[in-house]
Amino acid sequence: MTEQVNEKSHQKTTLAGGCFWCIESAFNCVNGIISATSGYMGGQSDNASYKQVCAGDTGHAEVVQLQFDSQVISYREILEIFFSLHNPTQLNRQGNDIGSQYRSEIFTHDAQQEELALQIIAEISQEQLFDDPIVTKVSPAVIFYCGEDYHQEYFKNNPENQYCQAVVSPKLAKFRKTFVAKLK
Template identity: 65%
Template sequence: MANIEQATLAGGCFWCLESAFNSINGVESAFSGYAGGHVDNPTYEQVCGGETGHAEVVRVNFDSDVISYRSILEIFFALHDPTQLNRQGNDVGSQYRSAVFYHSAEQQEQAQAIIAEIEAQQIWPNPVVTEVVPLSNYSQAEDYHQDYFNNNPQNTYCNMVVAPKLAKFKKTFADNLK
């Protein structure tokens, strides 16, 4: 029987994170959503407007007997630049911030520990700005955002941003792929 846990992570556009995590062995599902804001059940348009306080997130349901939370975090930190405040590349605004929305004190401790390791190793030239905060006000994004990359191969953003990021990711994490 699977030991399913959840991770909720924000690192720029949720389409990139969702596509990557859905290809990882041990991940049962990953869904695009919103978290950390002050509006109940916001729409994509509201979140993009930057007035709700939400971040675009991916909720990862994973079998911790197959993949650890630490491994989920290692993948997360490899998928985005955790030193960019309220942006990822050309996506600008607090909805694109880097954040770990923890579900337990253990997840909080692990996230803080891995950030400390990244800082100590000086992997990035700038300090990590990833927020580590309790999960609040989560809602799943609209259906058309789910599995967006696979369902919209003709989309320019997917071709220009998501596809290259996923190609690099799949090369780096080849041993972890389904």
């Protein structure tokens, strides 16, 4: 017996929270995530490559575009995971990764996503979950530029990479403990 797929429940969201390797690795483990694709969004250039984006010349952020099944995981749950994976109080950086390409931004694909993103940011701010103010931007989604092939599933394919060992691996370990009930 094959499982019925309801494509009407498939949605898309695009998130920027520092290095896309961390965000993509975590979401690839989550039930209801159909795909997590690393790429670039939010810049002024008509093209975006890793070299250009890292140089800070295009204004793009490193992002992960998620396809998800809203009958399995809600947009709210995705944003709750997102805010646990990075520090939304750091402007144009995440830890030692510095530059606007590492900013915290939620690119919304419809009015409902925008409304919920702003609501969650207000809730987090009101609850004072962080010592500093939230700087996460909420913007309408624009052109998504898929990242180079070698960036897709980077952590899975390069677990011995020094950056992966020092940054991605500890974040994933913490994430897996916190969200064990949501894992595939």
